[in-house]
Amino acid sequence: RKEVEQDPGPFNVPEGATVAFNCTYSNSASQSFFWYRQDCRKEPKLLMSVYSSGNEDGRFTAQLNRASQYISLLIRDSKLSDSATYLCVVKTMNTGFQKLVFGTGTRLLVSP
Amino acid sequence: SAVISQKPSRDICQRGTSLTIQCQVDSQVTMMFWYRQQPGQSLTLIATANQGSEATYESGFVIDKFPISRPNLTFSTLTVSNMSPEDSSIYLCSVERWTSGSLNEQFFGPGTRLTVL
Numbered sequence: 001r002k003e004v005e006q007d008p009g010p011f012n013v014p015e016g017a018t019v020a021f022n023c024t025y026s027n028s029a030s031q032s033f034f035w036y037r038q039d040c041r042k043e044p045k046l047l048m049s050v051y052s053s054g055n056e057d058g059r060f061t062a063q064l065n066r067a068s069q070y071i072s073l074l075i076r077d078s079k080l081s082d083s084a085t086y087l088c089v090v091k092t093m094n095t096g097f098q099k100l101v102f103g104t105g106t107r108l109l110v111s112p
Numbered sequence: 113s114a115v116i117s118q119k120p121s122r123d124i125c126q127r128g129t130s131l132t133i134q135c136q137v138d139s140q141v142t143m144m145f146w147y148r149q150q151p152g153q154s155l156t157l158i159a160t161a162n163q164g165s166e167a168t169y170e171s172g173f174v175i176d177k178f179p180i181s182r183p184n185l186t187f188s189t190l191t192v193s194n195m196s197p198e199d200s201s202i203y204l205c206s207v208e209r210w211t212s213g214s215l216n217e218q219f220f221g222p223g224t225r226l227t228v229l
Binding site: 043 | 143145153154155156157160168170204217218220221222223
């Protein structure tokens with residue numbers, strides 16, 4: 001079983017739609033959680049951190065359920081520029097260092 | 113944010129040869145990370161490089177295949193040795209840096225796209 005699992009998509013949605021991505025992780029000792037965005041042929045960039053209390057940044061809302069080991073990202077009022085791959089990322093302790101473990105990503109295509 | 117540059121940006125190599133990828137950061141950092149992203153896959157950590165000590169490799173990666181240097185706090189190299197087509201991938205350098213509040217954000221270089229024939 002992969003340590004971080006995501007639906008690879010693609011999710012094809014029209015502009016203005018609301019779309020939700022889910023992610024599960026297997027290591028219950030995981031400490032921090034993130035959503036990264038990766039555009040085609042570009043490096044990943046941090047979109048937002050994910051907290052147990054849930055957090056919102058404009059049109060983006062992230063939720064964490066530690067009991068279910070489940071993370072979500074909600075995008076409201078989708079824009080064409082939201083088209084990208086969204087990576088669920090978990091930080092765990094590894095031989096004295098914290099390391100990031102990446103999901104395979106969920107591809108989003110927003111069409112006019 | 114951290115400014116990270118990598119050289120080369122891309123290369124096409126023959127099997128059996130080696131390629132050294134350079135990573136330069138705009139300020140001093142304690143740890144640097146090397147990742148691989150194979151076609152259609154997500155990022156996999158190869159190793160963590162601390163300045164002044166041996167790199168720590170993840171399961172499935174060994175020093176003989178991926179030797180790493182970390183001569184100072186702003187620079188690192190990753191060598192892909194004795195390459196085979198299975199090594200065709202994007203190799204990314206990454207660093208952590210404190211940003212707003214208590215967030216320790218990880219930044220990535222633009223990547224080196226390697227094709228092995």
